Amino acid sequence: MDKSKVIFGNEMPRRVYKKSIKVKNKYLKKFGDDSNITYNLGIEDNKTLKPFIGVKNIVLGEGKEAIDTNKGIVIGNIRMGFGHYRISMAIASAAYSMGYTPYWFDLYSYSETTGGKIIAHLNNLYSLGSRLSQKYSLFNKFYWEPLNSEGFRKLSYNAMDQKVSELMTPIYKDLPKDIPFVATHVWPAQAAVHAGLTKVVNAIPDNWPMALHLAEGSIHTTQTPSSYLGYKTLRGMNGKRILKPMSEGDIYEVGHYIDHELVANLDSDCEKRLHRIKNKRVKRILLTVGGAGAQKEIFVEIIRKIMPFVCAEKAVLYINVGDHKNVWQGLCEEIPELTNAAEKYFDDWAKTCDFTEKALKQEISGIHVFYHEDIFAAVYATNLLMRSTDITITKPSELAFYPVPKILIKRVGGHEAWGAVRSAEIGDGSIECDTVEETLQMLDLMLEEDEILTMLCKNIIKANKIGIYNGAYRAVELAIKGRETK
Template sequence: MDRSKLIFGNEISRKAYKKAVKTKAKFIDKYGDDSDAVYHLAEVEAPAVGKPLGVRKIVIGKESTCKFDDKSLVIGNIRMGFGHYRISMAIASAAHAMGYTPYWFDLHSFKEASCGKIIAQQNELYSLGSRLSQRFSLFNKIVWEPLNSEGFRKLTYNSSDQKTAELMTAVFKELPKDIPYVATHVWPSQAAIHAGLTHVVNAVPDNWPMALHLSEGAVHAVQTPSAYLGYRALRGMDKKRQLKPMPKEAIAYTGHFIDHELVSNIEADCQKRINRVNSKKPVRWLMSVGGAGAQKEIFITVIRKLLPAIKARKAVLFINVGDHSKVWHELVAAVPQMKPFLHEHFDDFDETASFCEGAYSGEVSGIHAFCHSDIFAAVYSTNLLMRCSDVLITKPSELAFYPIPKLMIKRVGGHEAWGAIRAAEIGDGTYECSTPAETAAMIDMIQHGRDIIEKMCGYILDAKKTGIYNGAYRAVELAVGKNK
């Protein structure tokens, strides 16, 4: 069936369909059509997460060396920011804890294939848009916010993506059709369906229903009850007509996609935080720089705000800039006053892991910066740092769903707004602090009113009891057929 013409029983207009066909044709003109090509799949140990999570990374090789069995689970993903890799790591962690071998299948990394070339171009555009939205308020208001909240919401957008995803199937030919497969971005999900895979779970990010994330033929795993209703109804995806809803078999509410190491240690980690609060230890702040490297001005505000408390040994700041070394150098140039308190942990993941292990039970002081050129280490470092931190400072993207007290800074794109709403309602995070001044005020309140950290830890413990953080396990169960 042509999934660009009919989406969950809703017919796409001839005009929108012709546009989707034209978009596909443009990509063919630029990158070619490798639908008839055969790419041999080989496997290597994934960096950073290979040993602790048993992750095998699928690469294109000269011959086929992947040995799949009934305990294999493929995680289809791309790098677009850090969020989709973060969800992939959560799925891999859960799968490993459940006795499966997770295979990392990154369409973006297949540079020689059409899928890798197309996704690389789209990723560059998205990263540019994210950065521009933070630099120019008019661009953010007129272009970026509407695009991310309403543009990607349209059913016609899904029609165009479905047609483009037809060009991404060549790399799937050596995957068994019935292998359990969890996609953490819609393109790997759509491509898997077009390639004939039969056990596909589409792990949907964020908390704002958008047609962008639809992949008919897959089971849509969503993280919140409100997302379930919104996707089930295809809410707002066509302003001119009432759409037929998504059938119940196509969607499941799973809970938040969180790594096994974090979920299984929630009680211990929260107790550590509460103990530090009660013994008046320095508050440990963790600031995560997003995948697009946006929001530099807010990061500068945070560092300047915390410097007096850091000097007085009443606060500690961990900064993970991911693989954005340029952003880090800009931050140091903007706030040179932090240099006397600064410790850099760059491109040595073993040292980063060792530091986090020591910090978990030991004492720390000053400012600790982390940067890794390897994307796996760049993303997973935040996971390690969360366990030894008291408060995470983050935009309300995928980290908004994690079980740690959170200060939500300004979003990058309208689709992220409901991530902050979800955290604020559960109680494990603040509402979105939309200006640097509001962010600074919230830092003051948490730093001096430490009862907030204890309250948030209490809400995290309550949420765990109801299974809110079990989404990664449930997504795996859906893929392997244990939970219909």
């Protein structure tokens, strides 16, 4: 059955199907047709991640090394912001801890393919929208928020995506059809199914059910029970109409996608935080910049608030600007004294790793800024810094699900709101702070008092005991088993 005509037994209107064909043909005309090309794939070590979580990259071109079909698992992803890479790293980490070799399969990186060109085009549009949403409140209110919460929620949107993802399949021809495949974005999942792979898991991000994330033919996983129920029933994906639900075995609630090294050290890291709180030690704060580079204005106010605490030796500040050096330059323009006050870790991965190890074992002080042009280092630096952090300040995207005390600032897109709700209900992070004033109030409470931070740490330990943070392991298990679990 054509997956753009019928979605989980729900027939699409003729006009929706015709529009899907039209969109596909538009991209064919714009980016070319490579359906008759077979791309040879090679394997190379991921120099940044292999020492930590054993990752190897699948690259274009023939190589001496073949994919290990017995103990290999492919992590299908795209670079769109940092969130999907972050989930990919969590899946890879879990797989590696379970004795598997994770292979990194990034559709965006295959820039000469039709699929790679389409993804680059759409990623640029999404990044632009994210930045504009933070700059223009009317654009955010009347276009970006509705698009990210209700627009992407529609089943008709999935019909169009399914057609477009058919153009992404040529790069899959060289992959073994029965290789376990975990996708951390829906397009790699849809394309894998179209390409005939038989053990595909679609690891759904966020906590707001949207038809955008459906890849029929794969095993879907969600991080929360509420998200599971929304997807299971396809709730609200065609207005108020009750739709045919997903079948048994099509979807599982697995828990949060968290890296093995964070889960394995979770209790001891929280005990160290509680020890610092109890003994009035300096509190460590991690400020992360998302992959779209949005929200600089909020960061400026947060840093201005924290700097006096740093000078008084009441706080240590980590700033990870990822691969956005322009964000760091913008921060220094707004806060000139920041330039000389900060210890810089710019494109020096060894220095970054040395610092994160040091911070786990001894007292530290000052402001530490991290920038890495390499995308893997840019994202994974946050993982390394997180373990020694007492407070992480982030928007409520994928980091909202991580087991570290968090202040959640204003979202970028309506779908992120529900990540904050999840974190606040579990009790491992704050409510979403909609304004700068609310953010600074929450920061004050966590720095000047001990009550909230203590509660968050204890809640993380409790949540871990019931498996809240075991989603990455379960996604890997489902991929290994494949559709026989149905």
